[in-house]
Amino acid sequence: DAGVIQSPRHEVTEMGQEVTLRCKPISGHDYLFWYRQTMMRGLELLIYFNNNVPIDDSGMPEDRFSAKMPNASFSTLKIQPSEPRDSAVYFCASSRNSRVGYTFGSGTRLTVV
């Protein structure tokens, strides 16, 4: 298995633009998580899905952020409009169930200028 695949690896965009981050989880994993990592706040959970259904989105910063999982093999995290404070590394992770660990993607480094 190729692991959790995220794209793009790096994204530089101007303030106000829409940004879409993509994630392909490991086949057979029922849980998908989106995390954000910054120097100030460390790692934070944004949202997670179980069987493609959003379960907890309490970590989503504000209405500018939205996440979808249209099927078991694909998820997106969208920021519209982007702001410089959204600059961070965004990780996607997947898990088969709550009894096992997580597999993380390589992350997307987002820079909003």
Next chain:
Amino acid sequence: KNEVEQSPQNLTAQEGEFITINCSYSVGISALHWLQQHPGGGIVSLFMLSSGKKKHGRLIATINIQEKHSSLHITASHPRDSAVYICAVRQGGSEKLVFGKGTKLTVNP
């Protein structure tokens, strides 16, 4: 006060030394995770614990539920162990992880 506290924040060791990283938490949990993040940024899940002790190679993780404390030990440390080690807890009834700020370990040859 953070729900998950790690110590030390930074740790420098000489190759071969025994390393201990500590994690304390203030909430009831269903599981505790130890993660490793290498300088390149990738995150690897090392252990998931709900009780007792787990060992994988030179890494050992322990947890004391009553004291709300976990330790990660590295025996015979090596420069390739240099990374940030992150403790995270999962509260009962949720898959949400709450993370510590991480411990940056540098092992010098």
